Amino acid sequence: MTGPEPEPDWVIRFLDDLRAAEAASAEVLAAWIDVCALDGLRGGLRVIAEREATHAELLAERLGEMGVAPSALLAEPVRSAALERFGSGRVSDEQKLASLLARYPDDASATRPITQILDRLPHDPETREILRLVAEGEAATIAWLRAYHAALARAAPASRV
Amino acid sequence: MLRPPPLGSERARVIGLLDAFQAAERAGAEAVGRWIVACADARLRGGLRMIRARDRRHAALAEARLRSLGGVPGAQPSRELAALCGVVADPGVSDRSKLTLLIGHLPADENAPLGELVHRAEGDAETQALLQTIFDDERATVRWLRGMHDALEREGT
Numbered sequence: 001m002t003g004p005e006p007e008p009d010w011v012i013r014f015l016d017d018l019r020a021a022e023a024a025s026a027e028v029l030a031a032w033i034d035v036c037a038l039d040g041l042r043g044g045l046r047v048i049a050e051r052e053a054t055h056a057e058l059l060a061e062r063l064g065e066m067g068v069a070p071s072a073l074l075a076e077p078v079r080s081a082a083l084e085r086f087g088s089g090r091v092s093d094e095q096k097l098a099s100l101l102a103r104y105p106d107d108a109s110a111t112r113p114i115t116q117i118l119d120r121l122p123h124d125p126e127t128r129e130i131l132r133l134v135a136e137g138e139a140a141t142i143a144w145l146r147a148y149h150a151a152l153a154r155a156a157p158a159s160r161v
Numbered sequence: 162m163l164r165p166p167p168l169g170s171e172r173a174r175v176i177g178l179l180d181a182f183q184a185a186e187r188a189g190a191e192a193v194g195r196w197i198v199a200c201a202d203a204r205l206r207g208g209l210r211m212i213r214a215r216d217r218r219h220a221a222l223a224e225a226r227l228r229s230l231g232g233v234p235g236a237q238p239s240r241e242l243a244a245l246c247g248v249v250a251d252p253g254v255s256d257r258s259k260l261t262l263l264i265g266h267l268p269a270d271e272n273a274p275l276g277e278l279v280h281r282a283e284g285d286a287e288t289q290a291l292l293q294t295i296f297d298d299e300r301a302t303v304r305w306l307r308g309m310h311d312a313l314e315r316e317g318t
């Protein structure tokens with residue numbers, strides 16, 4: 001009896017890079033939560049940080065099942081710069097929201113890199129469904145942050161919570 | 162203006178709803194974990210793994226919040242939820258039957274009852290946003306379960 005076909009290298013690389021990005025994102029969000037001055041935003045960020053950590057954990061598990069030890073790391077200068085900016089109490093929450101959302105002109109831009117490869121994984125439905133739900137999580141994150149940012153912009157400073 | 166955390170009976174009410182929620186999420190995660198072990202459909206298994214991981218983290222988030230408000234978790238899932246979890250965890254029940262059962266228990270209005278929970282947390286902005294964002298995950302779970310149920314029905318598996 002033969003075992004399942006090994007995953008192509010590009011799949012392994014994609015999953016490992018995505019895992020590293022999600023883990024770094026969870027770390028940066030945790031730093032933001034520590035200095036976040038807005039109760040409502042902090043509540044949302046807590047869930048979003050856990051969502052990113054969940055994605056990283058599941059992707060690491062899946063790589064392990066493929067016999068691969070996760071090894072990708074976000075470039076250190078990128079990670080340090082993000083931690084410094086989002087973990088800073090001198091940069092306002094509104095500025096942080098604006099700079100994060102500027103990277104995603106529309107909700108699909110956050111999920112496109114993932115959804116583009118779903119059709120290329122007919123041989124691995126388990127990984128495909130995990131990625132499909134990771135993409136949904138990313139879309140929900142951007143939609144929530146965008147809604148919060150818009151509400152913040154509309155609100156008078158005195159009534160912000 | 163930053164609002165202070167809720168006080169007195171309002172705080173007790175928020176702690177109570179967080180406690181009930183964390184108990185339900187924990188029970189759900191455990192049942193889904195048992196389902197995964199018995200599940201032979203790779204698509205279903207992939208999604209269930211995400212759902213279990215989400216539910217575990219939701220439970221942990223709700224527990225952390227209730228503790229930060231001075232509460233101690235102690236709630237148990239309702240008898241009805243425990244019975245539902247028992248079926249979901251049972252390896253002798255087919256995947257299709259489990260999905261049908263779960264879909265049957267979902268409210269027609271996808272905003273209820275978690276929307277009601279979010280509403281009841283009014284006055285505590287952090288808890289309310291926490292639940293609102295968790296609610297987004299729950300909606301994604303429901304959508305995925307419905308999609309998988311429809312797929313299995315079409316395939317007749």
